[in-house]
Amino acid sequence: MREIISVTTANDHQVDVCPGYPAYTPTPDKWIQAQEPSGSCAPALQPAVKAGTEIRSDWGSGVSNQEAIGPRAHPEGSPAASASSIRYLTGTASRTRPRLTTPVLRRVSPRQPLELRAITVNKKKIYPWYFVVAPLLLYVALFVLPSLIGVGYSFTDWSSYSDEISFVGWENFTEVFSPKRDYLDAILNTLWFTVVSTVIKTALALLFAVLLSKGVRALNLHRSILYLPAVLSVLIVGIVFTAILDPSNGLINEALRAVGLGGLAQRWLVDPSLAMWSVIAVDVWRGMGYIMTILLVGILSISPTYNEAAEIDGASTWQRFRHVTLPLLRPTLAVTIVLNVLYGLKVFDIVYVLTNGGPGHRTEVLYTAVFQEFSSGRYAVGTALSTVMLVIMLIVGVFMIRTLTRNEVQE
Known part of the structure; x- marks a missing residue:
C-alpha cells in the first residue's frame, strides 16, 4: 500500500499527493486542480490550488529524489495538458526517518512551464x-x-x-x-546565599511570568x-x-519615620542578622x-491547545497550571535553576560593593x-579556595542537570 504525502497551502487548503501517481493538471486559468489517482491511496476530490502559491509538507515524506515537473501551458483539452504530463520520481516512503521538504509551485511566465520542486534539507550532513x-x-x-x-x-607555597x-x-x-580560619564560614555563606536567592528569584520570576x-x-x-x-551595572546598583x-538617612528608614x-x-x-x-x-x-x-518565553512556547483541552475538561486555573503548564x-525551569545556582556559587560583585x-x-x-587572599599576597591559598569552588560547582552542576532533566515532558 502506498503512502499519501499531505501538503497544506498558505491559505490552509489541504491536498493529498500519492507518490507514483499523477496528481496535478495545469489549466489555462492558472489554477492547478487535484485529480483522483486510482489505487489504494486515492484521496477524495481536493480544492483547487492557485499557481504561485507556496505550499509546505506537514511531515517529511521520506521519498528520495522527490521532484515534480509540470508541462508548458497548453490550450485546454490538448493532450499535453493531461495529468500524465506530471511525473513523480519516487523511492521508498518512510515515516521513521523523515526529510524536511518545502515544495514551491511557481510559473515564471504564462508561456513557461509550471514547476513544482521539493527542496530537501539533509539533516544528517x-x-x-x-x-x-x-x-x-x-x-x-x-x-x-x-x-x-x-x-x-594550589599545591605550592606561591606568594608575593x-x-x-x-x-x-x-x-x-x-x-x-x-x-x-574563616574560610568555612565563607563557604557556608556562599551556599546559603545560593539556595535562598535561587528559590526566591525562581518563585517570583515564575509568578510574574505567569501573570x-x-x-x-x-x-x-x-x-x-x-x-x-x-x-543595570552592578556597581551602580550597589551604590544606589x-x-x-543607609541606617542614618537612607530612603527606606526616612520613609518609615x-x-x-x-x-x-x-x-x-x-x-549582622540582617x-x-x-x-x-x-x-x-x-x-x-x-x-x-x-520563563516567559518558555510559557509562550507552550501550545495553547493543551490548556484549552484541559479547560474544556473542567480543570481550574490552578489545575491547568499544575498539570499542564x-x-x-x-526544561526551562531546569535551565533557570542551573543558571541561578552557578551564579550564586560564584557571586562576588554585589557582595563586594554592598558590604x-x-x-x-x-x-x-x-x-x-x-x-582578600590575593590582595594580601597569599596566592597559593587563593588558588586553593578557587579549586574548592570549582569542584563544588562541577558536582552541583552535573547533579542538578541530571536531576532536573529527568522524566521531562515532551510536547
Whole structure:
C-alpha cells in the first residue's frame, strides 16, 4: 500500500499527493486542480490550488529524489495538458526517518512551464571537523589551561613574599578547611546565599511570568519595567542601594519615620542578622527580571491547545497550571535553576560593593575571601579556595542537570 504525502497551502487548503501517481493538471486559468489517482491511496476530490502559491509538507515524506515537473501551458483539452504530463520520481516512503521538504509551485511566465520542486534539507550532513578547531583552541587556552595551572599552584607555597615556589602538598587545603580560619564560614555563606536567592528569584520570576503571559494591559511596558534592573551595572546598583539602605538617612528608614513607623527602621547593611538578607534582597531585585524573561518565553512556547483541552475538561486555573503548564515548563525551569545556582556559587560583585564581606565576615563569600587572599599576597591559598569552588560547582552542576532533566515532558 502506498503512502499519501499531505501538503497544506498558505491559505490552509489541504491536498493529498500519492507518490507514483499523477496528481496535478495545469489549466489555462492558472489554477492547478487535484485529480483522483486510482489505487489504494486515492484521496477524495481536493480544492483547487492557485499557481504561485507556496505550499509546505506537514511531515517529511521520506521519498528520495522527490521532484515534480509540470508541462508548458497548453490550450485546454490538448493532450499535453493531461495529468500524465506530471511525473513523480519516487523511492521508498518512510515515516521513521523523515526529510524536511518545502515544495514551491511557481510559473515564471504564462508561456513557461509550471514547476513544482521539493527542496530537501539533509539533516544528517556532517560538517568538516576543522570548523571546531579555532573555538576549541580558544576554550583550551583561555579556560582549561588556566584552570589546570591554578589547580597546580594550589599545591605550592606561591606568594608575593618569596621568589621561590615549592610543593607543599595538601597544606593549603588543610588551612582552607581548618576551623581556626574563616574560610568555612565563607563557604557556608556562599551556599546559603545560593539556595535562598535561587528559590526566591525562581518563585517570583515564575509568578510574574505567569501573570504577564496574557491578559494584562500595557503588557510590554510591565515586562520592560521588570527586566530593566537586569541591564543595570552592578556597581551602580550597589551604590544606589548603599544609599537607600543607609541606617542614618537612607530612603527606606526616612520613609518609615515619615509615616510614623520609625520603630521598623533597621541597620540594614550593618546589623549582622540582617546584612546577608539585605544583600540577597538587592540581588533578587536585580536578577529576577532576567529569569522572568526566560520563563516567559518558555510559557509562550507552550501550545495553547493543551490548556484549552484541559479547560474544556473542567480543570481550574490552578489545575491547568499544575498539570499542564508546569510539567511542560520543566526544561526551562531546569535551565533557570542551573543558571541561578552557578551564579550564586560564584557571586562576588554585589557582595563586594554592598558590604565587602562585613560586618565581621557575616556576608563573606568564597570569592571575596579569594580576593582578600590575593590582595594580601597569599596566592597559593587563593588558588586553593578557587579549586574548592570549582569542584563544588562541577558536582552541583552535573547533579542538578541530571536531576532536573529527568522524566521531562515532551510536547
